[in-house]
Amino acid sequence: MxxxxxxxxxxxxxxxxxxxxxxxxxxxxxxxxxxxxxxxxxxxxxxxxxxxxxxxxxxxxxxxxxxxxxxxxxxxxxxxxxxxxxxxxxxxxxxxxxxxxxxxxxxxxxxxxxxxxxxxxxxxxxxxxxxxxxxxxxxxxxxxxxxxxxxxxxxxxxxxxxxxxxxxxxxxxxxxxxxxxxxxSMGTMVFEIELTSPRGGTHTTYVPFGENPIRFLGDLIQRIAAYQEELDRGGLHPLAGAERIDVGTVEAGDYFNRTPVLCRLTGTLRWGPRANAEEALAELRELAAPIAEAGQLELNVNMIHEREPxxxxxxxxxxxxxxxxxxxxxxxxxxxxxxxxxxxxxxxxxxxxxxxxxxxxxxxxxxxxxxxxxxxxxxxxxxxxxxxxxxxxxxxxxxx
Ligand SMILES: [Zn+2]
The missing domain is CATH 3.40.630.10 (Zn peptidases)
Known part of the structure; x- marks a missing residue:
């Protein structure tokens, strides 16, 4: 010994x-x-x-x-x-x-x-x-x-x-x-994505559904689903696996036949040490930007709370x-x-x-x-x- x-x-x-x-x-x-x-x-x-x-x-x-x-x-x-x-x-x-x-x-x-x-x-x-x-x-x-x-x-x-x-x-x-x-540990961010219609609320009869902000909120949700599939496929962290995007709340509209002025989605993002919170937020913004643009909606992407990885x-x-x-x-x-x-x-x-x-x-x-x-x-x-x-x-x- x-x-x-x-x-x-x-x-x-x-x-x-x-x-x-x-x-x-x-x-x-x-x-x-x-x-x-x-x-x-x-x-x-x-x-x-x-x-x-x-x-x-x-x-x-x-x-x-x-x-x-x-x-x-x-x-x-x-x-x-x-x-x-x-x-x-x-x-x-x-x-x-x-x-x-x-x-x-x-x-x-x-x-x-x-x-x-x-x-x-x-x-x-x-x-x-x-x-x-x-x-x-x-x-x-x-x-x-x-x-x-x-x-x-x-x-x-x-x-x-x-x-x-x-x-x-x-x-x-x-x-x-x-x-x-x-x-x-991955970073965690509680985020909020807002799509706002500059046109204000309008009787739905005058707005084709293809122009209704709700439709673009739907597109955003689908884009998030596709993004998670991308995360699951590539860039896995060797210790912690795939990054995650999760959605907790979706709000839009205030009346059954009026187009919504504001669509808001909140969720949680968990990302690896490859990026800091500001960079991860910028990625989210990039994800949502083409959808806002297609719907002629104002886009707001905010961090409510974050912890760096x-x-x-x-x-x-x-x-x-x-x-x-x-x-x-x-x-x-x-x-x-x-x-x-x-x-x-x-x-x-x-x-x-x-x-x-x-x-x-x-x-x-x-x-x-x-x-x-x-x-x-x-x-x-x-x-x-x-x-x-x-x-x-x-x-x-x-x-x-
Ligand atoms: Zn403890």
């Missing part, structure tokens, strides 16, 4: 699964629906202090704090930030918190208090083995992730803090999702560090994946400029009424996080 393997084995074995399980349960027992995270944040900060960390409580709004802590490195290695959120969706009809065999049930168990407990378990193991990392290891627990009313205030505060140097991290590893390397290369040293740690713990390769759904990495990469990606214990029951997490997978995730820090930040002052 090489020195490195011996250290890795010691670090892996220093992760205390029962400690993590009890911590995760205590965290799930504290309700922390978005905007009401104060108690769980205080609890989490107290745990960090008990482990000997200085805790930086960053006020986001009154009573709501992002929690930051740092395991200082000797200064010459790259730094890593472990990140996740402490808020949950509303508890609703979710099963009450209870532990049964390998499972911990309750709102937030898998999304994502389990992972946040695992991160503390990793820091605890690193401390107990007396490892000195070459680069800093940061931990951030944020508020305001889940519910739209928070408008992502926790993640945005973190980005601000990272930019002004309050916190650090050359990479952000989010403990969200499955135990795979999720390194790419992100992609962190699979051969990035931090991604590779997790891959290696995963192999050590699980004995097999972690899958490299991309998804159509967006998350905080889209913000960290595009607004903060920090390469980011995800690796979590699990996600299968997130947002379901039967939410639970496997406790053994929490232990394994903690082992992977601890070994990733050793690999990426460098062990014993030997920076990579």
């Amino acid at each position: 090489t020195q490195n393997q011996a250290q890795w084995t010691a670090l892996r074995d220093a992760v205390d699964g029962e400690w993590i399980a009890q911590l995760a349960q205590a965290m799930v027992e504290i309700p922390s629906v978005t905007m009401q995270e104060a108690e769980v944040c205080q609890f989490y900060a107290a745990q960090l202090r008990e482990l000997g960390f200085d805790v930086d409580e960053r006020r986001v709004t009154d009573g709501r704090y992002n929690i930051y802590a740092r395991l200082p490195g000797t200064g010459d290695g790259p730094s890593l930030m472990l990140n996740g959120h402490l808020d949950t969706i509303p508890i609703g009809d979710c099963v009450p918190c209870r532990r049964e065999g390998d499972r911990l049930y309750g709102r937030g168990a898998t999304d994502m208090k389990g992972a946040m407990a695992a991160k503390l378990g990793a820091l605890r193991a690193l401390k107990s083995v007396g490892v000195t990392l070459a680069g800093d290891l940061w931990l951030s627990a944020i508020v305001g992730h889940e519910e739209p009313e928070a408008e992502k205030d926790g993640p945005l505060a973190l980005i601000e803090d990272w930019k002004n140097g309050r916190i650090g991290g050359d990479r952000i590893l989010i403990g969200e999702g499955w135990n795979e390397l999720w390194v790419m 992100f992609e962190t290369p699979g051969d990035d040293p931090a991604v590779q560090a997790v891959a290696q740690a995963h192999r050590f713990v699980h004995g097999g390769q972690a899958e490299i994946t991309g998804k159509r759904i967006v998350g905080d990495a889209n913000l960290y990469v595009n607004l903060g400029g920090v390469p980011s990606f995800y690796y979590g214990p699990s996600n299968e029951t997130a947002h379901s009424d039967g939410e639970w997490v496997s406790l053994s997978r929490l232990t394994q995730a903690a082992q992977v996080y601890a070994l990733t820090a050793a690999e990426y930040c460098g062990l014993n002052g030997n920076g990579r």
